[in-house]
C-alpha cells in the first residue's frame with residue numbers, strides 16, 4: 001500500500017463518521033430542512049420561465065459609466081486577481097490606449113513597467129514584485145473591417161501570502177509615476193474553514209449582467225469561478241454600434257465572425273470593482289474563440305488572463321488546476337483536443353493522480369458546455385467530449401462539475417453514463433449570467449422541441465449524438481418527460497454560491513436575479529455531501 005493510498009483510506013474513515021453526524025445535525029437542528037444529496041435521487045422538478053420577466057436585455061453602451069475609460073493613458077485600469085497557488089496570486093491590469101481602425105500601431109510593452117507593491121498594512125508595502133507585459137492585436141484582412149490593438153496588459157505574480165489574510169496592494173509603474181489607488185484582497189482560507197465560491201457563466205455585459213454581478217458582490221464570495229463566455233464581444237461588427245442577440249441573423253453578410261474588441265476593455269472596467277478584490281478563475285467558452293487573420297483564435301482570452309497552467313504542470317492556458325480552501329479545481333478545455341490520446345487527457349490523468357484528498361477533500365471540475373443538459377439548446381452537443389473523459393473523472397471521484405453554455409439553470413441527480421449512480425458527480429449548469437443572447441426556455445422533452453440531428457453542432461470536435469440504450473427513453477434521442485437524471489431546472493438569470501462547510505458538506509445555493517430585491521430569497525438549494533466510502537474506485541487507481 002502506498003502512502004497516498006493510506007491517506008485516502010484515512011480520509012474515507014473520518015469522512016464517513018462526519019457524514020453521519022452532520023446528517024443528524026442538519027435534519028434535527030435547523031428547523032428549515034435543506035435537502036442533501038444523500039436523499040437523492042430526486043424526482044425531477046421544472047420551474048418554467050416567469051412570463052413577468054424579460055427574456056433578455058440589450059448590452060450596456062460603451063459610454064456607460066461602468067464601461068468607459070475614466071483614467072489617464074498610463075494609469076492602471078481593468079485590475080483583476082487570479083489564484084496562482086494557495087500562497088501566490090496573479091495581479092493583472094491594463095495601461096495605455098487601445099486603438100481601433102483600418103491601420104493600428106501596436107504599443108511597445110517594454111515602455112511601461114509592471115510592478116506590484118503589497119503588504120499586510122494599509123499604506124505600508126513591505127514587498128514588491130515585477131512581472132511581464134504584452135499586447136495583442138485582432139486583425140481582419142477584409143475590406144471595410146477595422147483592426148484592433150490592445151493596451152499594454154500586465155501580469156505580476158505576488159507570493160509569500162498567508163491563508164485567510166488581508167493584503168493591501170498597488171500596481172503600476174513607479175518610475176512614471178503611475179501607481180494605482182490602494183486595493184485590498186483576502187487570501188482564501190485554510191482547508192476546513194468556510195469558503196464561499198461564486199459560480200457564474202455566460203455573463204456578457206447587459207443590464208441583466210449588471211444585476212447578476214451586483215447580486216454576486218452582495219453575497220461576498222472569496223473567489224469567483226467563471227465558466228466561460230465572458231464578454232460577448234463577438235455579437236458585434238468591428239465598427240461597434242449595436243450588438244445583436246444573434247450575430248448571423250443580424251449580419252448575414254459578415255465575411256467572418258467579427259468582434260468589437262473594445263467590449264473586452266469595457267468588460268474589464270465593469271468587472272474591476274469585483275476582480276480587484278476577489279480572484280476570478282476563468283475557463284474558455286465558445287464566445288472566446290474569436291477567429292481572426294492567419295487562423296488565430298482565442299487571442300484576447302489568452303493574453304488578458306493569467307491562469308496557473310505552468311503552476312499545475314499544464315503546457316496550455318486552456319486547461320489547468322489549482323487548490324483553493326480545501327478544493328482542488330480542474331478547469332478543462334472543450335475547444336481543444338480532449339481525446340484520450342491527447343495532451344489534455346494525459347495532463348488530466350497526471351493531475352488527478354497527484355491530488356492529496358487530505359489537503360483538498362473536494363474535487364470540483366469545470367468546463368464550458370455541459371454534458372448533462374435537458375434543454376433544447378446545446379442538447380447533446382458535447383457528447384464526444386463526455387465519451388472521451390467521463391470515465392476518468394468518475395474513477396477519481398469528482399464531486400461537482402460546473403458548466404455554462406446553456407442560458408438557464410439545471411442541477412442533475414448524481415449520474416454516470418446517463419445512469420443514476422451515487423458515485424457520480426453532481427453536474428450543475430449555470431450559464432445564466434445575463435448575456436445578450438437571452439435566457440433559454442425550451443426543454444428537449446417539450447412537445448415539438450426535440451432538436452433535429454443538424455441542430456447543436458459543436459464549435460469544436462465531432463458530433464456523437466446518441467439514442468438512449470435503456471430506461472424510459474430507450475431507443476430515442478429525446479425523453480418525453482424531464483429525464484430522471486435532471487433533478488431541478490429553471491429558466492432564469494442568476495449565479496450560484498458554493499459554500500464549502502467542511503470536508504464532506506458544501507451548501508449550494510442558486511441565487512436568481514429577481515431574488516436580489518427580496519430578503520432571504522433564493523432559488524434551488526441543497527447540501528452536496530461527499531461520500532468518501534465510495535473512494536474504492538479511486539483507491540484502485542492510486543494503489
Ligand SMILES: [Fe+2]
Pocket residue numbers: 202228229285286287368404405406
Ligand atoms: Fe457558450
